[in-house]
Amino acid sequence: MRRYIFRRLLTAVFIILIVVILNFTIIKTAPGDPARLMAGFDNPSEELIQSITEKYGFDQPFYIQIGRYFKSVIRGDLGDSYLYNQPVARLIADRIGPSLLLSGVSIILALIIGSLLGLYAGKNEGKLIDKIFSTISYFLNSMPSFWIGIMLILLLASHFKWLPTQGMVNVRANYTGFRRVLDIATHMILPVITLVSVQIPTYFRITKSAVMQVMAEDFITTLRVAGMKEGAIFRKYVFKNAVLPIINVFSINLAYVVAGSMLVEIVFSWPGIGVLMYRSIMMRDYNVLMGVYLLISVSVVIVTILMDLVNAALDPRIRYE
Amino acid sequence: MLLDIRDLNIVYRMRNKAIYAVNNVNFSLEKGKSLGIIGESGSGKSTLAMAILKMHNLKNTEVTGQIIFEGRDLLALDEKQFKEYRWTRIAAVFQKSMNNLSPVHKIGTHFEDIYRVHEPDISSSEIRERVYALFHMVNLSPRVYTCYPHELSGGMLQRVSIALSLIFHPTLLIMDESTTALDVITQGQILEEIKELEKVVDVTRIMITHDLFVVATACQQILVLYAGDMMEYGDVRDVLNHPMHPYTKALIASFPSLRGEKREVHSIPGTLPDLSVKTRGCAFYDRCRAHREICRQEKPVVCQTGGLHTVCCHLYGKIRETDVKEGVNR
């Protein structure tokens, strides 16, 4: 087990390394002077260009450049945003909390709701209720996340005027304590509904198909014939066999989920990474963009590897070699 | 009489057709006289076995006739009444033992859960002791109890399945192609163990198989099924030494020698008829080398030829004794 963990962690480090190289290579090969791209302005001063060129050694051989880039990334230095006049790491750190809050809450809700619905539909496969769920899931799966958000604003917010559609807090009220928590919670309603609707189909589908596959297994028949109650078989045997594919899909989908979250943040002006990224695209603040990409990739890789370990701990068939 | 099956008919009803999987099957089973059911793939063997365990989904499967087990008609019992038979008196080992166990649960967990179905208050250590005894009977080491299925070989899994079926010491054990997936040596070992078992526990088997060898070594009686119809039934020795039905003969001829002498292997030309059409005459008509006009027109009636030995074939109708010779000589 320990060796398995070690190997997976090694893989994680390796992938992160590749991501960093990829990141740097993109900005290097993009049309234009990399130092000028990093500066972000339309008209950066010559001194700024000079200092960026020196920092990353753009006038030196490639391996030195990448070495320097590595060094600064490892130190947590993702460059500076000359627009905000702040280090990129600082900008990200200030905004990661709201993003984590939003995506965390919605992932957990979607996972619970989606897989419960999937369990139910898998158990009642072919019945009307299953057909209704499956059709809804099919449609939800084909809508762009940001569009669902906009439609919710259109349909709900005009009827429920108290439902905030923008931001995370009521900037005019300046609540504290419990009132503040409540305020954030009401601001979260629409974006969370959006994100949950986007993610439900994935969990619904995988759970349903896993349940149907397990139910068709011979060992279920044996347990049934031996007289075990349907409910007990479902809770103990079907469930445990179906959990593994769900975990797997969870990590496979993480990257999509994060992307969806960013877009939905933009729709609801949620003060997180998504809006930061959007601004940096608009203002051509490439350093920020690269920083966000690096951060997201690294986090996704880490979570995926962690999920692999959870999977290995739950599945006796995975050998630790 | 342990089991008496009378006029058993099983029909699978599907959206646009019906499959007549078992038609008018009659046989009986005495305690201690194990029965082998043989027939090619699709002939309704598993369907028949599943009916004895009331495994059919009655929404789309019609089961009519009588299955009289120890004096009670199982088909007349509801699920609650049948519970006292389930696994305690009738148990089964199914086809494909590889998938007979949940891959993410330990072997022992399966035993514990099945024990607790009928004896909810039994302690874990008590279960463990009894399972070790079962394992001993089927030549498994106690270590297996804490293993996962993937850690065991095919033969070991098969033994686990057998042990699982013996938990409550059933009087009737149905084994559906339980040894087919194994290599010949392991298969032989397990057959020996099964026979040994009978000296310890009082169990009668119904063994479903494609393999005449299994029937010949491990059963006392044989039932030959073809396309859901009974062809021949009787003591293994009678039937194998003096087969009467053309299908049984062909089946024996298609099997590489039972006694080691070299013989040409004849496969039976043709395939099973379409089971969704109810035939008027004999099901084997198309492939039978001895068929006559009447075989197409009428279902053959059961013909008792002395003792248990029963054959369903127009060649042996009492009235047509002369035809018998004719048919055999052909």
Place this chain on the structure above:
Amino acid sequence: MSSIFSRLISALSINRRLRSGCILLLCVVLVVIFAGAIAPYDPYKLGDDLMVRPGVGNHFLGTTAMGQDVFSMIIYGSRTSLSIGIVSALISGVIGTLIGAAAGYFRGKFDIVISEIINIFLMIPTFFLILIIVALFGSSMLNVMLVIGLTSWPSNARMMRVQALSIKERTFVKSAVAMGESGWRILFKYIIPNGIFPVVANTTMGVASAILTEASLSFLGLGDPNVVSWGQMIFDGKQYITSAWWISTFAGLAIMFIVIIFYMIGDGLNEALNPKLRRIR
């Protein structure tokens, strides 16, 4: 090649979902071809009627804040979506098939490297990679197609590789090897034609996700500014959502419609390929 074709035909005849999907796709293709004849207005022309409600005047689906006819924009937008979707899925399908088949058939070091690359690609968030590249290299339609295609092949490659691994063991390949046919010939003559069916299904799904990716890029302002795009329409309509709901709404419905068509075809192909899958979705 003819075997793939006949398999497609037989899949079409047994699977209703596949059939309906193909018919709908045909309709969309006709719309794309005859966009000029169907659309009543030039979608690029800024008219005088600003934010007209649907059904008023000749504007079937209303107009935008700049007076463009929404219906005409949707008709023309199908060109953008469909061409980006199909071209990038094709790029990814071809690359994935070639690399996957070669890795699965030849094995060895090449396979190890390719498998590792596939694993890495499948783990990192592709959307952000696409986004960065498009942001830095420019957002012309060609760039968008290329980038989506070049970043999404690994899932096809993985599928093709698995197919190649199993087909390689089949007798007809083994006898071809024994008869001395060259590796590349075997690859193109046996491995790819026999294993490509699941990749075709996956590529169809890939069209749907490419269309969604393109819409997301446009929504972020990274669409081609010179063409009408549904994602762009949703984005533009967002600020008028309370006063002119129709702009975003119809554009989103259009995306949903076309994405569902490709899901239907992809699911249909998968079901025809593997009847056990049926009714799981």
